[in-house]
Amino acid sequence: MVTYDLSAINSAVTKEDLSKRPFNMWRYREMLPIENEKNIISLQEGFTPIIDLSALSKDIGHLRLYLKDEGRLPTGTFKARGASVGISKAKELGIRTVAIPTAGNAGGAWATYGARAGIEVYSVMPFDAPDVCKHETSTLGAHVYLVKGLISDAGDIVADACKKYGWFSIATFNEPYRLEGKKTLGLEIAEQFGWDFPEVILYPCGGGVGLVGIWKAYKELRDMGWVDGPGPRMVAVQSDGCAPVVRSFLNGSTTCEKWINAETIADGLRVPKPLADTLILKTIRESNGCATTVSDAEIQNAIIRLARKEGILACPEGAATLLALESLLSSEWINKNDRVLLLNTGSGLKYSELMEESAHFLEEGEFITNIQKNE
Numbered sequence: 001m002v003t004y005d006l007s008a009i010n011s012a013v014t015k016e017d018l019s020k021r022p023f024n025m026w027r028y029r030e031m032l033p034i035e036n037e038k039n040i041i042s043l044q045e046g047f048t049p050i051i052d053l054s055a056l057s058k059d060i061g062h063l064r065l066y067l068k069d070e071g072r073l074p075t076g077t078f079k080a081r082g083a084s085v086g087i088s089k090a091k092e093l094g095i096r097t098v099a100i101p102t103a104g105n106a107g108g109a110w111a112t113y114g115a116r117a118g119i120e121v122y123s124v125m126p127f128d129a130p131d132v133c134k135h136e137t138s139t140l141g142a143h144v145y146l147v148k149g150l151i152s153d154a155g156d157i158v159a160d161a162c163k164k165y166g167w168f169s170i171a172t173f174n175e176p177y178r179l180e181g182k183k184t185l186g187l188e189i190a191e192q193f194g195w196d197f198p199e200v201i202l203y204p205c206g207g208g209v210g211l212v213g214i215w216k217a218y219k220e221l222r223d224m225g226w227v228d229g230p231g232p233r234m235v236a237v238q239s240d241g242c243a244p245v246v247r248s249f250l251n252g253s254t255t256c257e258k259w260i261n262a263e264t265i266a267d268g269l270r271v272p273k274p275l276a277d278t279l280i281l282k283t284i285r286e287s288n289g290c291a292t293t294v295s296d297a298e299i300q301n302a303i304i305r306l307a308r309k310e311g312i313l314a315c316p317e318g319a320a321t322l323l324a325l326e327s328l329l330s331s332e333w334i335n336k337n338d339r340v341l342l343l344n345t346g347s348g349l350k351y352s353e354l355m356e357e358s359a360h361f362l363e364e365g366e367f368i369t370n371i372q373k374n375e
């Protein structure tokens with residue numbers, strides 16, 4: 001993990017300085033691992049809005065409810081954060097070729113920043129990854145290899161290829177820079193809440209980079225004296241079709257067993273054995289958080305509620321956090337006055353295949369009847 005001289009940062013920059021900088025994640029450059037600013041590869045990513053879910057809060061009966069919308073980022077998901085820092089650092093280190101196993105979204109993100117940096121990207125993803133991710137990644141010029149298996153199988157292929165060809169592996173937690181990118185999520189949350197953290201953050205957990213990253217942001221800001229208090233209680237949300245972290249959390253174990261027959265519509269959560277299992281479980285416990293599952297059928301329903309009540313077209317991973325909120329409210333794990341932040345990690349537009357099921361189109365006859373009714 002990257003460590004910083006926090007007191008040096010503290011004397012180099014103030015909250016006041018920060019507030020005058022452009023609204024993207026590179027405003028926190030002192031807390032990111034790039035030595036020379038010339039190496040920064042950016043599309044102005046970051047500082048995504050935090051939105052008040054006022055209609056849903058009334059329905060649910062919990063008033064202090066917010067959603068950070070990462071669907072607004074380049075590439076449509078929060079993978080852009082890790083990729084921007086990761087590719088910038090790769091450039092700084094003189095790396096020419098990187099390889100990544102991905103469920104889909106990370107492939108698109110690294111291809112995007114790779115293209116901008118002139119770094120070659122090899123992306124290995126499951127054959128049943130969303131079409132939009134395959135097409136996106138390939139259009140951006142990365143080499144796309146489709147594997148009959150899951151992201152863990154893709155991981156084995158990448159590890160072998162990197163050994164054989166000397167490519168740089170950017171698999172989750174294989175290098176420390178991707179985590180630094182996701183850390184900016186936590187830095188932004190703190191700044192957007194007025195240098196404070198909400199009491200509870202609900203995170204859709206796949207490889208766990210964002211979860212660990214937000215907690216790292218909290219600890220660094222706390223050690224710098226920029227925030228105080230116990231920090232956010234971090235909740236890992238998984239699908240009941242692939243919930244290795246939840247199972248280990250409930251068992252009291254410190255590592256994860258591989259989840260057999262992992263299956264969920266939330267592709268980003270289909271990680272049968274996260275590489276950073278120990279770190280994820282440690283983070284949840286250290287923050288006084290918890291881990292909980294939701295079902296795929298409910299996720300579909302939550303996507304529609306977020307869309308029709310709030311006008312937010314969420315990804316299935318993000319929609320899962322709404323369900324987790326409801327179950328944690330009914331078990332009273334979340335208190336009435338807690339500020340709760342849901343993370344919508346991507347745009348629903350990347351999941352058009354999922355929306356097909358709930359889409360309804362009027363027949364010609366229906367259309368005419370409707371018009372007459374309205375007259």
Ligand SMILES: *Cc1c(COP(=O)(O)O)cnc(C)c1O
Pocket residue numbers: 077078079105106204205206207208209210211268269315317318345346
């Ligand atoms: C990758 C991904 C996740 C999970 O992120 P991790 O950092 O691997 O836990 C959640 N949502 C979306 C949309 C993703 O692409």
